[in-house]
Amino acid sequence: MIKDFFNLIFPRCCLACQKALISDELLICTHCRLELPVTNYHLWEENPLVMRFYGKITVKEVYSYLKFIKGGITQKVLHKIKYENYPELGQLLVTWFAHDLIKAQKLLDIELIVPVPLHKSRLRKRGYNQSDYIARGIASASKVPFSDQVLERSVKSESQAMKGDRLERWQNVNKIFKVRRPEEVKEKHILVVDDVLTTGATLEACAMPLLEVECKAISFATLAVAI
């Protein structure tokens, strides 16, 4: 009753549709939660996200939680997390994502979870790394070890590196990230985590140096995927 009374004074609203939340709802109303465009690609026999990397890099599995469509609910929700300071909404989504993967037994052979790193200067400016909390959330739900010390971004801007023809691009993306602790990844199945999967170039650039130091396999996970 006290809770309901406080809700009357400080109405808690759904971060997606702004309607008042009812007692057990947290951050997102039940209607919006059911409306979330989950991909469920991890349940498909042929995961279409893995196909995106064909001919580019050998990747075992690719998991993305939500479909990102311009103007859609995913964009709205990611904007809240990133620019309107609702990290707890991000954490909630990551928990749902992780539980889906755990339920489908998709994380059993993952041995280390690694976020896509930001360049040091950008990290200083922004204060946090978006892919970091996603990776930590999946790690804590699944009890798989996490490390943000394995990969380092050595090139600040990716825009230049992503230009040019295929060979030139390959040579450039190949140098964006380096592995700081090769001994930590050797012979391990690594899950590299980012916030949104678009062209896949960033994840590809992370995977290259990891494969070079002989990790066993690479998989990717992102909170959303551009459709």
Ligand SMILES: [Zn+2]
């Ligand atoms: Zn809602």
